[in-house]
Amino acid sequence: MARRRAKVLAALAALFAAWASGRSFAAPAPDFQEMPGPGILYEVVGEYKLPKPVVLSPHKVPRLQADLGVNVTEVGEDAYMVMPQQGSNLRPFGEVEEMYLRDLRGNTISPEKNPGIRVEPNFVSEEEETEIMDELQELAARYGYNFAADEAASSWRMTGRDEGTNSATLAPWGWGQNFSRSELPEGLLRVVAKLEASSYPLGPLRDVTVNIRSSEDYQMVPHIDPLPDGPNSFVMSLWSSAVVTFSPVASLRREVERANDDGFYAQHSYTDDDIDCLVPRRAIYQFSGNARYLWTHAVRPSLPSGDGTFERWGTWDKVLRRQKDRAAIIFAFADPLEL
Template identity: 25%
Template sequence: MRILTFSVLRNCKLKSALFKNLSVEVSYAKSEIDKLADPNLVEILPSWKEDEEVELRSAVLKQMRVLPNFITEEEEASLLGEVEPQLKRMRYEFDHWDNAIEGYRETERSQWNAQNSAVLARVRAVAFPAQAQLLPHAHVLDLAPAGHIRPHVDAVRFCGDTIAGLCLLSRAVMRLAHAERAHLALDALLPRRCLYVMTGAARYQFSHALLGGAHSAWRGERVARSRRVAVIARQRPAPEHRP
């Protein structure tokens, strides 16, 4: 197996403030990317029959990936240490401009310390195509213990084909349901310190929601959720979709 060693800034050609302060080398075996994802953390729901939309079923399972233990406890603490001072000055909101989120605080961040820049460079190397252009700011979304994200389909004008999120402080369950045939659905268990990656049909043909309260369950067992912070990197919208 050939291991590719590359400079994130030089070879990925990413001129983004997100990686502005980074001068580290990242080694990654591109052919091994899928092996980081745990297929046991994504499950088709019984309402989606095995013989129904087989090709779509196969595609979405490849396009909704969960990579457990992507960051260490130390890296989690470092990321939180940078965003907490700003988040603590904000109140949790219970109405969102498109009614998609309840019980949240959010911000964006483009400048990170060296350790956190290295973590985000690893996210970029693993989750996005080599030539992809990312939005310069990472989206930081803080959900209260009772907060949740309602089913929604991402708008193409805000971000491109791929998004990748680090899950901090708490595990959670994400549900994807086909935008026109809601019984075509699947759940993803997002463990604490995992990275989830969504692309293709998982982004644009399916709504996604972060379950809260009594609906937060995995394989029939309740998943208790505490406060959860996500740090999300996003691809730039395609040129034809940009404002």
């Protein structure tokens, strides 16, 4: 098993090297029977393992698109690249994005420079927030697991995706093609219905993941969500606001030492090309297109001071006081597929 898996990984590495260089290629013939799903290519940037938008699969396009929740195009023998829907299908960037997105010089982000980030303020009411959190705290006792590094902190995570965590009990709603929305609590079902009734063209819901934290001292490292989650990600922030940092993978690669220096990026961010998204309490931010596949998203470590714990928004001239309690609920949808 291990030897066959190594052959598959070697084939994937050779494929990506050829694809990245622009050369034509024919994929080697790895033993696909050892692959539980599409063969995902990864790039390692320092400590960050980032999935590439290219996969290997022996199956026909309809099967692969169902596996990933996104349209694909063939780029080689048994090799496919994801093809998410065009940003022009979504609502235009507007004043809301200008209000909440900043570069590291404190400038607003023009529509031309926005990689695919949108903000929907006041997506739920205070009453809805209370109902949702009451439901989630009850569910966390049954299906959540504590992923806090500090035993004094409490950071609960619930997901229907098997993440290989021995202590995790999977949430009953499942993941991917097997997602069962009927298992969601009522509060989250109403959020899903509101998203589906919005101006976003969406396929089936594929993932709901819940993170509940009760500590001011936390961070989320730069990452790209698993490809089979689907191409449309929505994240709702409850109990407190947050600053989420988007970084282009090309810049992380170019500034790899800086991007992996926690002391440096806590003060200055991961790259000079980062975009900070201020997410108000009870808002949702959505990312798709390049922001989903070619940019990472992260939460930088906060910096404590005598007056509290703070994180920058664009520059240190504008800061957010970090609150102890925060919940982030991720909703991931497929695209409407061309089967």
